[in-house]
Amino acid sequence: MRHASETSFRPRHAGWRRVRPVSAQPIEQAAIDAAAVAPDATSPGARRRLGALRALGPYLRRYRGRMTLAFVLLCTSSGAFLAVPLAFRGLIDHGFVAGQSISGHFLALFGIAVLWGMASAARFYQVSWIGERVTADLRSAVYRRMLEQSPQYFETTRTGEVLSRLTGDTTLVQTVVGSSMSMGLRSFFQLFGGLVMLAVTSAKLFALTLLLLIVVVVPMVWAGRRVRRLSRESQDRIADSSAVAGEVLNAIPTVQAYTNEPYESGRFDSAVERSFGSAIRRARMRAFLTAGVIVGVFGSIVFVLWLGAQAVSGGMMTAGTLASFIMYAAITAGGFGTIAEVWGDVMRAAGATERLMELLHAEPQIAPPAAPQILPASRQARLDFERVDFRYPSRPQHAALDGLTLSIREGETVALVGPSGAGKTTVFQLLQRFYDVGGGSIRFNGVDLRELDPRALRAQIGLVPQEPVVFSADARENIRYGRRDASDADVLAAARTALADEFIARLPQGYETFVGERGTRLSGGQRQRIAIARAILKNPPLLLLDEATSALDAESEALVQRGLEAAMQGRTTLVIAHRLATVQRADRIVVLEDGRIVEIGTPAELARSGGLYARLASLQLVG
Missing domain, CATH: 1.20.1560.10 (ABC transporter type 1, transmembrane domain)
Structure with missing residues (x-):
């Protein structure tokens, strides 16, 4: 967490004292x-x-x-x-x-x-x-x-x-x-x-x-x-x-x-x-x-x-x-x-x-429209990016996305790869409507994101981030954060699907074990499986996986990967990965560079093409 500037904003309460009676x-x-x-x-x-x-x-x-x-x-x-x-x-x-x-x-x-x-x-x-x-x-x-x-x-x-x-x-x-x-x-x-x-x-x-x-x-x-x-x-x-x-x-x-x-x-x-x-x-x-x-x-x-x-x-x-x-x-x-x-x-x-x-009085930059549209009910998501342009407000001189056009079918697993700064995380930010596009449009099941209430949109999306957030609560409540009205049976089923049940059961108080502030009493792989269980419990049509295994050792990565595969079943999935070995089972891989799509295809097709993906794969193999 960043701290307040000592010069521009310093708490004034340090020197005040209560007035004494006359x-x-x-x-x-x-x-x-x-x-x-x-x-x-x-x-x-x-x-x-x-x-x-x-x-x-x-x-x-x-x-x-x-x-x-x-x-x-x-x-x-x-x-x-x-x-x-x-x-x-x-x-x-x-x-x-x-x-x-x-x-x-x-x-x-x-x-x-x-x-x-x-x-x-x-x-x-x-x-x-x-x-x-x-x-x-x-x-x-x-x-x-x-x-x-x-x-x-x-x-x-x-x-x-x-x-x-x-x-x-x-x-x-x-x-x-x-x-x-x-x-x-x-x-x-x-x-x-x-x-x-x-x-x-x-x-x-x-x-x-x-x-x-x-x-x-x-x-x-x-x-x-x-x-x-x-x-x-x-x-x-x-x-x-x-x-x-x-x-x-x-x-x-x-x-x-x-x-x-x-x-x-x-x-x-x-x-x-x-x-x-x-x-x-x-x-x-x-x-x-x-x-x-x-x-x-x-x-x-x-x-x-x-x-x-x-x-x-x-x-x-x-x-x-x-x-x-x-x-x-x-x-x-x-x-x-x-x-x-x-x-x-x-x-x-x-x-x-x-x-x-x-x-x-600070007005939210992203606000629901006066008459938001209702998303049609669906178990899976279809995404359409149409000539999407975007620049971060803090970096208006740099185009994070430049004319991106991409369609993702229901139930498809698509991996986004490319060097740092290519625009992968920006795609996730725009999909969750943390920002609005600068040009073009993004459609979720045929509806422009700007015509949706942000809360209604985000209710359809599950996120497993690279650094999962674990709250100061017990294991059960951390998983239930994905759906607050879930029963204990639902939480247990999600934990088993994410392969989190096996380590939670060994904790001193099981699911009632306090996991510490920011999950300090858990390992990286255990925190990641808690996040996967949370996403599974939410059961959204769209799943976003943001470098979900990049910081794990080989054994933890194998366990987390199995949990991710279970979470991906039956839903549209977008995956960000630098470790290309984790996206070999993707239906398609989209290669980004400088905010543009430079390659797209199956892993085998891209490996044979000799383009950016092939160079990145060869560098990892050499490493």
């Missing part, structure tokens, strides 16, 4: 996060990425009832939270007056806490459910869309990128929908409500606090931008070192065979040192930012509190008013810091959504 987030940390993240808020790129979040609308609207309930709970919990300072104000100003009972004030505080806790817990459950559900829906939708894409799509899209988007990017979306967005709204209510209550509590102290914070924050914005640039640089350097390590570890036999371990170790050490230097520069600037924020923010708060204390001493303000002002200031600062941190999550999720929508 009560656990120090004011100075909130200000640091605000300075480091906030400058991105007004950039054109940020506005463009935020627009991508609108694509989540259809997925969210499915659960509008839960979203409405979550919003009501959010308003309830935020209102209860903002009522806490007022309750403390009343407790301080009136609860400790001689002759008055304080029990009612404490009961009020407890009641607020109960309401706050219950509403917060219910809100958390609702938004978490919505986040997980939307993410699951989105992940399934993207995966279904990818299954519809033809091989042409994956010529330009790395499978590693797709997998990264399915995992890392959907995780970012889940984080925002399931927690960050809700926390951002809650923090916005707290910030807005806190500012209003600060102004109501003491307009003079509020104005002075706002002025001092502006003076402190402006220089911190510059430092925050520097921290952000250094963070990106540090992540790039880490990615560089990871890329070096991944490349070398995947090629460790070659590295050791050429005794280049010291060289590769030094190359990795250099990448690590560059990453270390970048991280230290980021840490130095972050330390400067931390010191500036702590001194500036706390200096401002202490100064404002000193003025408030003077007002209390002079009788111009009550102690309860000052206490509630302090609490509202803490709520406001915490809300501001959380919004700044959430904003970073939102921006990353917006970029992730944009990448997911690229996959979701």
Whole structure:
């Protein structure tokens, strides 16, 4: 499997962190996060990425009832939270007056806490459910869309990128929908409500606090931008070192065979040192930012509190008013810091959504026609290639097939031979309609392939590839992959026909034996016989054999060849083979070169003709 490019597509989830509750987030940390993240808020790129979040609308609207309930709970919990300072104000100003009972004030505080806790817990459950559900829906939708894409799509899209988007990017979306967005709204209510209550509590102290914070924050914005640039640089350097390590570890036999371990170790050490230097520069600037924020923010708060204390001493303000002002200031600062941190999550999720929508909106290159024709029922296939031209989209300057004309009768076995690049595999790709012809036509039982639903066409074709795919399941399920509704008896019959039963029966748990990822617990010949059994179980009119024995030893080849002969009985078969000894029983051999048919005939006829087939046969005999 190919991996995503470290530079063009790197999973963004490595650096995200979950937003902490306001009560656990120090004011100075909130200000640091605000300075480091906030400058991105007004950039054109940020506005463009935020627009991508609108694509989540259809997925969210499915659960509008839960979203409405979550919003009501959010308003309830935020209102209860903002009522806490007022309750403390009343407790301080009136609860400790001689002759008055304080029990009612404490009961009020407890009641607020109960309401706050219950509403917060219910809100958390609702938004978490919505986040997980939307993410699951989105992940399934993207995966279904990818299954519809033809091989042409994956010529330009790395499978590693797709997998990264399915995992890392959907995780970012889940984080925002399931927690960050809700926390951002809650923090916005707290910030807005806190500012209003600060102004109501003491307009003079509020104005002075706002002025001092502006003076402190402006220089911190510059430092925050520097921290952000250094963070990106540090992540790039880490990615560089990871890329070096991944490349070398995947090629460790070659590295050791050429005794280049010291060289590769030094190359990795250099990448690590560059990453270390970048991280230290980021840490130095972050330390400067931390010191500036702590001194500036706390200096401002202490100064404002000193003025408030003077007002209390002079009788111009009550102690309860000052206490509630302090609490509202803490709520406001915490809300501001959380919004700044959430904003970073939102921006990353917006970029992730944009990448997911690229996959979701990718139109399949091969799509069924509006009114597909129905293939006539037949036990065998007839194929007609009429002046077929084709060029791969990734290589438009090279003709893979050039004017190919060929007719294959029902029940006939035809072998395609020729040098590499002659067009043999292209014929198979076009027959399965992984690509459409560029010129001419291919007819299956008289129907043009372009007039058929690709799934209906492929249901009529069985494939035994050169490198058979064996899934991480047991032997029975791997064979049943050819026809999902097959009974155990059908699976057993197909395995016996393909001569797979003899080795499956010797496995530790027989047909229930787990064969390992990609069939690693089986030999090459055993995997090939599993693939043959799968094709036999499908029982298609057309069988395609793509170099089915080329990578096997003589003993395994003999067993597989017997299985193939059983699979070929009663159906039209096309065979690709480089080893000409495997196609001697073919009814006809078609010799291809540079996308054209240069010879056609029986094996004996071609051997006598002295053409390309005869030369290839003589070279193999000499070898």
